[in-house]
Amino acid sequence: MNDSLENTNRDAKLQILILDDEAIVCKRLKPAFQKAGYDVETFTDSASAMSRVNEKKFDIVITDLKMEGEDGMRFLSRIKETAPDTGVIVITGFATPESAKESFHKGAFDFVAKPFRLSDIIDTVRRLEKQIRSKD
């Protein structure tokens, strides 16, 4: 089954890509979202993540903001250029009103400051899922 077909099926699992240069964040978020019923791929560098985005359509991208190399804000812009329907959630340990405003301006669905509860980020993804499924 190809990716586009997968995503038109309302019962199919949503595809999530997580990008954070701190390995601990990827390591912990992946099983948590798998448990919540999502397919998850994780990346710790933005180049590999962007390369994967070019190969496969993801429903949801969760990205850190401050990273080595290409930062999350640039990654967010490129995702929105490549796949405008993909919902993006920004997570950051350096939250400022300016970075939040810029994220929303670039099309982020939500902006979550670290540390956050697992249940909170899952709730955010659930809200985004509802929006995505309602569009379907």
Place this chain on the structure above:
Amino acid sequence: MDRALGGEYIFDRAFLESSVHELSDAVYQVVYSLNALSQNEYPRLFDRFQTVKDILDDILRGGAGPFASSLVLAYPVLGWEMEPLVGMFNICLAEARHRYELCAPDGFAVTAAGCRLFFEENGFLKEASYGSDPNAVKETFSRARIPTELENAIQSETQALLERCGSGIRLSVRVCPAGGLDMGQHPLVGIHNVSPRDILDACKLELAEYASRLTEWNESRVAVALGIHETVPVSFTGKVSTVSETVSTVKTLWITAAPEDHPEEIENYWVSRSFPYNLLQSDVLPKASGENSQDRAKDPSSFQGIPYRGSAWMEPSFLQSIALSATTIERMLGFPFELRWGKSESENPVILDIYPMCQMEEESHFPEDLTDILRHADLLLQGGETAQAGIAYGRVVHVSEIDSEEDIPYGAIAVTRKASPQFSSLLRRVSALITEIGTPGGHLATIAREMRVPAIFGATDALKILRTGWEVTVDAGERSVYKGRIEPLLSYRSSGAELCPTDPEYVVLRGLLRWIMPLNLIDPESQEFSIENCRTYHDIIHFAHERSIEELIHVQSRKDLMGNLPSRRLELDIPMEIHVLQVDGETSLKAPDAVRMEEVTSEPLLAFLEGLSQKDLWNQSVLSLKVKDIFSGIDRTYAAIAGPPEHMGRNLAIIASEYMNLSLHLGYHSSIVDTYLSDNPGRNYIYFRFVGGFADERRRVRRVNLIQAVLEKMGFKMAVKGDLLVANLRMTSKEESVSILESLGGLTAFTRQLDVTMVSENRVEDLVQLFLSKMSRSSQSNQDEETEHEKLPEEDP
């Protein structure tokens, strides 16, 4: 920060850095404020603060804190945060023995710093400086010199170990990689049965064995430590693997066993992964007739229901003990591992080795349809707060503070009313803990995180909903309890969503918390309660808290301070004067001198005054003082005139809407009530201190006994010394707190000047009963009034 250990939060290094900086600022403010309150009585507390702050900053920069330069470290002081210094093997044995009280050998570690010193002093840091031939390497190492400083440290620690374990023990020496090096590899088997006097040679030999096996030698390969521990004589050995194997759809632990002198005679057992660890399958060797296996094997009839193929090496109860150790360590580590065990002379399973198998379960073990499974599961309870994330299965047991620990079965899901610190030791036995009252910020929650026991605190009606004996599956991270055993959910136990001790962030967080959380200063009355003994931020805060309460006792004598504070006299309908100082909201210096009762917004003060103003609790009759009474009190009269502030000061209530610090000086005794009262029971506390009196010491002590008897009935924890009583009560609901504060107010009125009348021991119990009956009548009268009030027709607008 402590809560981040519990697996509920996702965080990164930025969080750790900002948290430490915020905390340091707050602790500095505490130290500064105490000195401001006391006119700089405690300047050395700034020094202690700076010492702890420097340690925390060092850990944040990647340092190992004050232990970094230690050449040896005894197992009792080891914690996860020291893994980079001593390696996983040493930490596992130390944690298993000292934190979880499992059967594991005692010992000590020669740290990575100690080993590095040895390499450096002998010029072994240069690549292949000792040759590549294994025999040549061993020859070179045997001629190497252990630096005197390291030699003394090893011998001193060996002596300490002999004192702990007995002088007749033999020792084992083992190289263990430190700092996460070679985590997936089985360490060397080590050298065993070493005489303590040969320990230095054994250390060199073991390091030579390690060096001779390396294909390349570089800086990172030097990051090794040595584990030196007691050699435990065993009759059987075997392994336990926690990597899931399934028997009839049930995930199992796989245990092997063989006689120590016949290691090829291996038997296999598969037991369930939850208490009582039922034996599900076995692969038992047939025993030849006439073999002395009867001496070694145990009762074969114990394996009823299992295909009988001869007597087994291990009886089910022994397998159960091994499984209990394995699942405890699995919870401790958070990932699958293999454990080597031995059967000691005392017939106990002793842990000989622990090494990780792989970091996580295979993803294929995750059930695809878990969301559906949980949607259709019987969700019994959802709510509360996660104290420690994790998934557990077991039978519900209701636990109260009067229950004996031995009455709680291993593996139970303990459900309690309050998160009382008294349940700390219970956490070694249970699979999960659920409390109706308590918060993740409390002491018991900290212990649950230390022990990594799944825990939900503040789960309303948990005792009512979860019935004793029910089998349940607890998902503490989701704050959910399901009826029955949800096997697919249990598969997630080692999925990696939790923070594990091998995660670098966990190590740093634990390293920081070691200098923040522990409370070493317990008893304010002890001589040890000093600035010099403040070793953590918690110590500093506790010290400052106790001393600030003392300062508040004296605060009204401080004309310099009080002259500037806008305290106002409270208009009371009782023969007593209380001044109030409002510390929240807006307080105008131009406010009237007096404040009316209806203007008071502090709930604790209102509750206290409700009891204090009960007219029938005030003994209005003039006391009949005998000459003896006057003489016995005359020293206190002179003392009062001489001016100790507690006898001279005003009655002062420092108040906020949810807080009260009330200092009362009634006649010749003084009392303090320090309390916080909110909708969150986990934050509520009442501190009560009572001291002094006019009568002779025996009568004063009798009055204190009376107060103690009443407070005991309210659930206070108390310390009494002569006529001094200090009482604490925590985690009461708002309604309970209000009722108790009313009683304290009533008790204050009732016991005023009562010491003079305490002529016999019998009077104590009589007056306790009298007080309780008066309070009861008063409470009933209030209820009647409220009922009457409710009956009154509403006035027309």
